[in-house]
Amino acid sequence: MAFFMVFLVIFLLLLCISSALLRWNEVRYRKKGLPPGTMGWPVFGETTEFLKQGPNFMKNQRARYGSVFKSHILGCPTIVSMDPDLNRYILMNEAKGLVPGYPQSMLDILGKCNIAAVHGSTHKYMRGALLSLISPTMIREQLLPTIDEFMRIHLSDWDNKIIDIQLKTKEMALLSSLKQIAGSDSSTISQAFMPEFFKLVLGTLSLPIDVPGTNYSRGIQARKNIVSMLRQLIEERRASKETHQDMLGCLMKSEESRYKLTDEEIIDQIITILYSGYETVSTTSMMAVKYLHDHPRVLQELRKEHLAIKEKKRPEDPINLTDLKSMCFTRAVIFETSRLATIVNGVLRKTTEEMELNGFVIPKGWRIYVYTREINYDPFLYLEPLSFNPWRWLDKSRLESQNYLFIFGGGTRQCPGKELGIAEISTFLHYFVTRYRWEEVGGDALMKFPRVEAPNGLHIRVSSY
Numbered sequence: 316m317a318f319f320m321v322f323l324v325i326f327l328l329l330l331c332i333s334s335a336l337l338r339w340n341e342v343r344y345r346k347k348g349l350p351p352g353t354m355g356w357p358v359f360g361e362t363t364e365f366l367k368q369g370p371n372f373m374k375n376q377r378a379r380y381g382s383v384f385k386s387h388i389l390g391c392p393t394i395v396s397m398d399p400d401l402n403r404y405i406l407m408n409e410a411k412g413l414v415p416g417y418p419q420s421m422l423d424i425l426g427k428c429n430i431a432a433v434h435g436s437t438h439k440y441m442r443g444a445l446l447s448l449i450s451p452t453m454i455r456e457q458l459l460p461t462i463d464e465f466m467r468i469h470l471s472d473w474d475n476k477i478i479d480i481q482l483k484t485k486e487m488a489l490l491s492s493l494k495q496i497a498g499s500d501s502s503t504i505s506q507a508f509m510p511e512f513f514k515l516v517l518g519t520l521s522l523p524i525d526v527p528g529t530n531y532s533r534g535i536q537a538r539k540n541i542v543s544m545l546r547q548l549i550e551e552r553r554a555s556k557e558t559h560q561d562m563l564g565c566l567m568k569s570e571e572s573r574y575k576l577t578d579e580e581i582i583d584q585i586i587t588i589l590y591s592g593y594e595t596v597s598t599t600s601m602m603a604v605k606y607l608h609d610h611p612r613v614l615q616e617l618r619k620e621h622l623a624i625k626e627k628k629r630p631e632d633p634i635n636l637t638d639l640k641s642m643c644f645t646r647a648v649i650f651e652t653s654r655l656a657t658i659v660n661g662v663l664r665k666t667t668e669e670m671e672l673n674g675f676v677i678p679k680g681w682r683i684y685v686y687t688r689e690i691n692y693d694p695f696l697y698l699e700p701l702s703f704n705p706w707r708w709l710d711k712s713r714l715e716s717q718n719y720l721f722i723f724g725g726g727t728r729q730c731p732g733k734e735l736g737i738a739e740i741s742t743f744l745h746y747f748v749t750r751y752r753w754e755e756v757g758g759d760a761l762m763k764f765p766r767v768e769a770p771n772g773l774h775i776r777v778s779s780y
């Protein structure tokens with residue numbers, strides 16, 4: 316009995332302390348004009364609920380507080396906006412003080428010249444330099460032939476094997492970019508580069524605690540190793556005076572170019588390209604394989620498109636821009652995959668000064684989570700939003716150009732790599748569906764949130780088509 320009383324007293328005491336803590340945290344953030352919402356626990360906020368319940372956490376808070384609410388997630392007081400018009404406004408108005416708000420670990424590891432770390436005229440300059448590397452002419456003349464050559468080799472020899480398609484698409488996204496960047500030199504560095512790059516990616520998604528053994532400190536170390544590999548490559552090329560037809564070659568011949576970057580900027584630009592096109596391209600490719608497996612009618616239509624292209628070519632002819640332009644159904648499959656799987660849930664911004672948004676006052680330095688997931692399932696934009704139906708994208712002028720398409724972001728930071736990414740995934744699909752048929756081994760779990768991934772891989776049994 317006595318034991319029970321002690322237990323009860325301790326329990327009541329804990330209850331009092333925790334409700335006082337919660338209350339204190341609410342009062343601390345109760346400023347006039349902030350949107351409604353809850354702030355959770357001191358320091359931790361509502362991060363646990365957010366990560367555990369995922370999209371449902373967002374939906375529940377919206378049902379209670381409306382589509383703009385405050386919270387405290389991932390270490391910062393945050394405004395979540397699920398309002399499509401406000402989201403558009405935020406993305407279009409960086410100049411009013413709505414700059415990227417990515418976590419410190421990401422900025423530390425991607426470098427201070429990284430595109431997400433720079434604003435204003437510096438951003439314009441770095442973005443311009445990037446766009447000149449991936450212009451339509453560059454895609455036609457240099458990148459597409461490189462991608463074709465890469466995919467042919469990467470997708471050879473899968474016959475009669477069990478393949479982890481998640482791993483294969485990750486390697487593909489990284490190594491294909493590396494080949495576009497460093498051309499033939501990429502094959503000499505790729506084996507050393509790959510494990511460092513994977514560590515770098517993990518580091519950007521970790522808590523910034525610089526103690527040996529953490530994912531963060533491994534990420535910082537991986538960045539150092541990658542920087543020194545790239546620096547060595549730059550120096551070797553400078554010494555040899557050869558010209559190279561690849562992205563690094565373009566970045567280094569600054570005399571004829573409008574953009575002159577320092578070595579440090581060149582290196583961060585390369586890391587930006589590798590990082591931005593990595594998870595997006597690999598996950599979209601993996602999910603396309605998944606959806607195609609589950610929807611035989613779609614696969615049949617896609618194969619028809621690619622067999623028709625193949626028929627018109629000799630086996631050694633590479634996929635060129637004419638072929639790519641004719642892949643209308645493939646493009647639709649890619650858009651439908653990105654929409655239904657929601658590869659990107661939203662983007663992060665932060666305020667550089669106190670400002671008013673939708674009648675609310677947002678304090679300086681708060682993070683804004685421009686949460687764009689729900690618009691992908693809007694029944695007014697997409698009839699039967701939960702079904703995988705690429706045909707809905709074929710009337711391209713309508714869906715692809717509507718104002719509420721955030722798959723590639725929007726405004727001043729809309730994805731510059733959109734067409735390049737589509738070209739890579741399309742070429743991958745071309746060789747995949749014309750060379751192979753496949754079935755899932757089964758039993759692999761797929762996580763949808765906070766990132767789309769298969770924790771233990773996605774295994775398929777491949778045979779030749």
Ligand code: HEM
Nearest residue numbers: 430588591592595596659662722723724728730731732736
């Ligand atoms: C299917 C593939 C892709 C998807 C879904 C995608 C999605 C996005 C999104 C949503 C943003 C906006 C981020 C923000 O506003 O904060 C973005 C920005 C960006 N993307 Fe992509 N992306 C893809 C492929 C690529 C590729 C292949 C590259 C390689 C060059 C790339 C490079 C970038 C860069 C550099 C930015 C930052 C632009 C800036 O801040 O001005 N992306 N992407």
Ligand SMILES: *[C@@H]1O[C@H](CO)[C@@H](O)[C@H](O)[C@H]1NC(C)=O
Nearest residue numbers: 517518521522528529530531
């Ligand atoms: C580091 O990353 C791995 C792989 O995602 C994860 O399982 C592990 O929990 C992370 N470690 C820490 C300390 O966050």
Ligand SMILES: *[C@@H]1O[C@H](CO)[C@@H](O)[C@H](O)[C@H]1NC(C)=O
Nearest residue numbers: 627628629632635636637638
């Ligand atoms: C692309 O390849 C096809 C067939 O190989 C050919 O007919 C077409 O002219 C090529 N287009 C360009 C722009 O080279």
